[in-house]
Amino acid sequence: MEPDFVFSGKRQNTRGFIVVVVLWILAALSALVLIYLTYVTNTAIVVTGSADRVQAEALESAGVELAVYQLTSVNEATRPTSGTFNAKVGAGRVTVTFRSEGARIDLNAAxxxxxxxxxxxxxxxxxxxxxxxxxxxxxxxxxxxxxxxxxxxxxxxxxxxxxxxxxxxxxxxxxxxxxxxxxxxxxxxxxFVTVFSNLASVNILDAAPQVVAALPGMTPEKLQDVLSQRADPAQDRQSLLGIAGSEGATLAGSKAYRITVGVEAGNGRRSAAEAVILLLETGAEPYRVLSWRNASDGSAAPQRAFPG
Missing domain, CATH: 1.10.40.60 (EpsJ-like)
Structure with a gap:
C-alpha cells in the first residue's frame, strides 16, 4: 500500500506544478497584451499630436502668406504699415495682425x-x-x-x-x-525693440505709447494729442509729425513686418505663431522669413538680423 500512496502524492505534485506553470504563462501573456496596448495607445497619441501640429503649422504658414499677399498686392506708396484680418482656411480659421518693424526702436540704428x-x-x-x-x-x-x-x-x-x-x-x-x-x-x-527696421526713427502711426513717449521733446500733453489724433481716421496723418516734431518720428514703415497668427483648427485646437518677414522687391520670392516663434510646440527662435 505504501507504494500506491507515494505514487498518488507525486501525481498530485505534478498536477500542481502544471497549474502553476499555466498561471505564469497566462500572467506573462497578460503582461504582453498590456504592454502592446500601452504601445498602441502611446503611438496613437503621438500620431494625433503630430497631425495636430502639422495642421497648426500649415494654418500658421497660410496666415503669413495671406498677410504677405495683402502687403504686396499694392504699391509701396500705399502699402499699409499695420492691419488685422481673419480668414477661413479649409476647416480652420486664422486671425492675423501685421505691423511694420518701424514701430519699434532699432537697437542698431537708434x-x-x-x-x-x-x-x-x-x-x-x-x-x-x-x-x-x-x-x-x-x-x-x-x-x-x-x-x-x-x-x-x-x-x-x-x-x-x-x-x-x-x-x-x-x-x-x-x-x-x-x-x-x-x-x-x-x-x-x-x-519694444527690434534689429530689423534699419530705421533711426520710429513710425508714430503704429508705435506703442511707450515708444512715442521716448521721442525727443515729447511731453505728456503732446503724447495724448498724438495718440488721440492717430486713432481718428479722418485726421491728416501729416499733422502728427507737426505735433510730435520731426526728430525721431516718421510716418514711413519698414520693409520688415511682424506678423502674429492665431489659429483655430477644425477640431477646435488653438495655437499661435509670430513671424518677422522682409518684403523683397526683386527675385523669385516675395519675402524672406527673418524670425519665427511657434507657440504650438513651444519653440522660440530668437530674432536674427538680415544682411544689409
Whole structure:
C-alpha cells in the first residue's frame, strides 16, 4: 500500500506544478497584451499630436502668406504699415495682425537720445538711462583699439567672460549680454525693440505709447494729442509729425513686418505663431522669413538680423 500512496502524492505534485506553470504563462501573456496596448495607445497619441501640429503649422504658414499677399498686392506708396484680418482656411480659421518693424526702436540704428528717452520712460533715472544708452551704443560700435578699447576694459573689470560685439546686434535678445543695464530694464525693453527696421526713427502711426513717449521733446500733453489724433481716421496723418516734431518720428514703415497668427483648427485646437518677414522687391520670392516663434510646440527662435 505504501507504494500506491507515494505514487498518488507525486501525481498530485505534478498536477500542481502544471497549474502553476499555466498561471505564469497566462500572467506573462497578460503582461504582453498590456504592454502592446500601452504601445498602441502611446503611438496613437503621438500620431494625433503630430497631425495636430502639422495642421497648426500649415494654418500658421497660410496666415503669413495671406498677410504677405495683402502687403504686396499694392504699391509701396500705399502699402499699409499695420492691419488685422481673419480668414477661413479649409476647416480652420486664422486671425492675423501685421505691423511694420518701424514701430519699434532699432537697437542698431537708434540714436542715443531716443534710447535714453525710452529707457527713462521705463523707469530708469534720466542720468542712469543715458549711461545705459551709452552701453548699447558701445556694444554695437566698431573699434580698432583692441585691448585699449575702454569698453573692452569695462567688460574685463566687470568679470565678463566675453567682450562687446563691436558690430550690429544680430538679435534683440543679445541685449541681455550688454553689461551695466539692470535685468529688469532689459526685460521691459525687449517687447519694444527690434534689429530689423534699419530705421533711426520710429513710425508714430503704429508705435506703442511707450515708444512715442521716448521721442525727443515729447511731453505728456503732446503724447495724448498724438495718440488721440492717430486713432481718428479722418485726421491728416501729416499733422502728427507737426505735433510730435520731426526728430525721431516718421510716418514711413519698414520693409520688415511682424506678423502674429492665431489659429483655430477644425477640431477646435488653438495655437499661435509670430513671424518677422522682409518684403523683397526683386527675385523669385516675395519675402524672406527673418524670425519665427511657434507657440504650438513651444519653440522660440530668437530674432536674427538680415544682411544689409
Amino acid at each position: 540714436p542715443k537720445g531716443l534710447l535714453a528717452g525710452f529707457i527713462a520712460g521705463l523707469g530708469a533715472a534720466p542720468s542712469d538711462a543715458a549711461g545705459y544708452a551709452d552701453r548699447i551704443l558701445a556694444w554695437r560700435a566698431p573699434t580698432e583699439l583692441g585691448d585699449d578699447d575702454p569698453e573692452n576694459s569695462f567688460y574685463r573689470t566687470s568679470g565678463a567672460a566675453y567682450l562687446p560685439r563691436h558690430a550690429p546686434f544680430p538679435a534683440a535678445e543679445e541685449l541681455w549680454l550688454v553689461k551695466g543695464i539692470p535685468p529688469a530694464i532689459v526685460e521691459r525693453m525687449l517687447p
